[in-house]
Amino acid sequence: xxxxxxxxxxxxxxxxxxxxxxxxxxxxxxxxxxxxxxxxxxxxxxxxxxxxxxxxxxxxxxxxxxxxxxxxxxxxxxxxxxxxxxxxxxxxxxxxxxxxxxxxxxxxxxxxxxxxxxxxxxxxxxxxxxxxxxxxxxxxxxxxxxxxxxxxxxxxxxxxxxxxxxxxxxxxxxxxxxxxxxxxxxxxxxxxxxxxxxxxxxxxxxxxxxxxxxxxxxxxxxxxxxxxxxxxxxxxxxxxxxxxxxxxxxxxxxxxxxxxxxxxxxxxxxxxxxxxxxxxxxxxxxxxxxxxxxxxxxxxxxxxxxxxxxxxxxxxxxxxxxxxxxxxxxxxxxxxxxxxxxxxxxxxxxxxxxxxxxxxxxxxxxxxxxxxxxxxxxxxxxxxxxxxxxxxxxxxxxxxxxxxxxxxxxxxxxxxxxxxxxxxxxxxxxxxxxx
Ligand code: HSE
Numbered sequence: 001x002x003x004x005x006x007x008x009x010x011x012x013x014x015x016x017x018x019x020x021x022x023x024x025x026x027x028x029x030x031x032x033x034x035x036x037x038x039x040x041x042x043x044x045x046x047x048x049x050x051x052x053x054x055x056x057x058x059x060x061x062x063x064x065x066x067x068x069x070x071x072x073x074x075x076x077x078x079x080x081x082x083x084x085x086x087x088x089x090x091x092x093x094x095x096x097x098x099x100x101x102x103x104x105x106x107x108x109x110x111x112x113x114x115x116x117x118x119x120x121x122x123x124x125x126x127x128x129x130x131x132x133x134x135x136x137x138x139x140x141x142x143x144x145x146x147x148x149x150x151x152x153x154x155x156x157x158x159x160x161x162x163x164x165x166x167x168x169x170x171x172x173x174x175x176x177x178x179x180x181x182x183x184x185x186x187x188x189x190x191x192x193x194x195x196x197x198x199x200x201x202x203x204x205x206x207x208x209x210x211x212x213x214x215x216x217x218x219x220x221x222x223x224x225x226x227x228x229x230x231x232x233x234x235x236x237x238x239x240x241x242x243x244x245x246x247x248x249x250x251x252x253x254x255x256x257x258x259x260x261x262x263x264x265x266x267x268x269x270x271x272x273x274x275x276x277x278x279x280x281x282x283x284x285x286x287x288x289x290x291x292x293x294x295x296x297x298x299x300x301x302x303x304x305x306x307x308x309x310x311x312x313x314x315x316x317x318x319x320x321x322x323x324x325x326x327x328x329x330x331x332x333x334x335x336x337x338x339x340x341x342x343x344x345x346x347x348x349x350x351x352x353x354x355x356x357x358x359x360x361x362x363x364x365x366x367x368x369x370x371x372x373x374x375x376x377x378x379x380x381x382x383x384x385x386x387x388x389x390x391x392x393x394x395x396x397x398x399x400x401x402x403x404x405x406x407x408x409x410x411x412x413x414x415x416x417x418x419x420x421x422x423x424x425x426x427x428x429x430x431x432x433x434x435x
Contacts, residue, residue: 008328009042012320013073013104015049015095016085020109020136022058023313024083029059031317041324047073058309074098080327081320084108089117096121100128105327107319109136109312112201115213116226126338131326133319138211139164139288141311142304143318148218148292155294157219160258161434164211166286166306167195167202168234168254172271173284176242176251182235194286194307204233205254205269212256215290216267220260222344224267230349232270241359241429244400245273248387250357251281255434264345266352273357273433350409355384355433358401358411360418361425364394371423372399379414381406396425402433 012028014021025045032043048061049070073079074095082099084106086092092113099106106125108114114121114137125132135145139162148157163169167189174185186203189195201207209231213224234254242252250273259266274281279301283289288306293299305311326333362368373383382404391397403411415428 007036007040007042009044010081010324010327011044011046011079012081012083013047013049013076013079014045014083014085015070015073016083016087017048017050017057017059017061018085018087019058019309020312020316021048021083021085023309024085024316025059025061027310027313027317035321039321039325039328039330041321041328043320043324046079047076049073070095074102074104079104081105081107081323083316083320084110085316087112089113093117093121096132097124100124100130100132103128103130105131105133105323105333107133107136107316107323109134109316111137111207111210111214115210115224118214118217119223123338129333131323131333133323134214135319136312136315138214139290139302139304139306140308141314142288142290142302142306143315144215144290144302145218146318147300147302148215152292152294152297152300155296156260157292157294158260159293160212160215160219160256160290161280161292162208162211162215162256162288162290163253163280163283164215164256164288164290164306165202165205165208165254166288167199168205168208169283169288170194170286171203172234172237172242172252172254175237175239176246177284179239179243181239182237203235205231206233208254208256208269212258212267212269215256216258216265217341219258219292220265220342220344221339222260222265222342224265225346228267228346230268230270234271237271238429240398241357241431244359244387244389244398245357245431246276248357248385248400248402249276250274250433251276251278252431253280253283255280257434260344261347263351264347266347268349268352271431273431275435278434350407350412352408353405354408355405355435356403356411357429357431357433358403358415359429360399360401360423361396361428362399362423363425364391364397368423369399371421372401372418375417375421375423376401376403376414379406379410379417381410381414
């Protein structure tokens with residue numbers, strides 16, 4: 001048992017008391033005594049900045065702690081750690097920067113800000129020699145940031161493949177298991193409280209791209225220009241292709257894919273077909289998982305809850321405890337020198353090489369299959385398998401072709417030629433396939 005005299009107090013200022021902020025307060029209320037017992041550090045919540053003082057909250061917080069002014073926290077010299085949980089770009093960026101300039105350590109869950117405008121903020125933290133914890137920005141309760149930064153410090157990481165958006169995974173799981181449409185699955189996600197009323201950031205892949213930017217920066221030790229990430233969401237996926245994929249032994253996931261190749265980094269978010277026995281195929285519902293290939297440790301899979309009050313609060317607390325230990329002198333607060341990052345090239349999507357699922361809607365008559373195969377062959381695309389579904393309407397039957405690895409620009413050229421020649425009845429569906 002530690003004597004009180006040996007206990008070090010670390011004062012916290014929380015900005016934002018939404019779902020995650022309330023979770024942080026609840027975890028502090030429940031577990032700070034045990035944290036103190038283990039670490040000799042007393043975490044004290046000194047102030048909480050909120051937009052409305054009268055709003056009903058998911059957690060009880062003394063009225064005395066509440067303020068409507070973040071400056072009351074940023075300007076309070078007794079506060080050691082500022083926890084930014086308001087999200088969005090502004091005023092979150094100004095809050096974090098002021099906190100760093102005022103000598104505070106900072107913890108944030110703000111993936112959009114770090115992905116889109118992270119470099120100046122990381123640079124400022126380095127110059128101020130302050131810690132900026134962001135474990136909660138990617139995959140909630142999964143400690144993937146610490147794993148990439150510390151656990152795999154001696155490795156070269158070549159692949160980071162993630163199911164990093166629980167809402168999309170919930171929708172795709174519903175479509176696959178219950179055979180419901182995207183719209184119906186989205187409605188179910190909204191009813192369950194997983195998807196926002198405006199689900200744009202989730203279903204259009206932006207949230208996954210934010211997380212990929214953060215993971216790739218750490219994994220590949222390179223700056224990542226967010227706008228160069230290729231992003232496609234799941235809105236246009238049809239139940240037909242999910243069913244056909246299943247028949248062929250594949251599942252469809254929204255994957256965030258980062259690959260560090262000798263030609264540059266591949267950074268892309270899009271619906272992807274994965275063999276049903278791939279470890280990521282068994283990740284269902286709102287769960288997240290990140291598959292990492294590291295040269296020394298080999299293949300790793302990190303799995304867990306990527307969102308929600310307590311998983312995300314767990315990640316915030318992990319940074320708080322880490323920083324508090326450093327403040328208490330149990331570890332050095334200052335890194336010897338800022339981490340040096342490369343500026344690796346990002347490969348344009350046209351240059352990637354992948355396997356492809358192609359669904360052509362064609363007229364059921366002699367020679368059509370031959371025309372498709374010939375055009376693909378002319379564009380250096382080798383066919384892995386061909387599947388034709390019986391149809392009651394000979395004017396439009398689905399022909400599914402799986403290809404061997406091909407360059408995307410060749411696939412696109414071939415599809416343009418096939419369309420131009422009037423071989424197909426509607427736009428061909430193309431889904432990239434990972435092994
Ligand atoms: N909206 C995200 C998801 C959670 O559905 O996974 C927060 O990152």
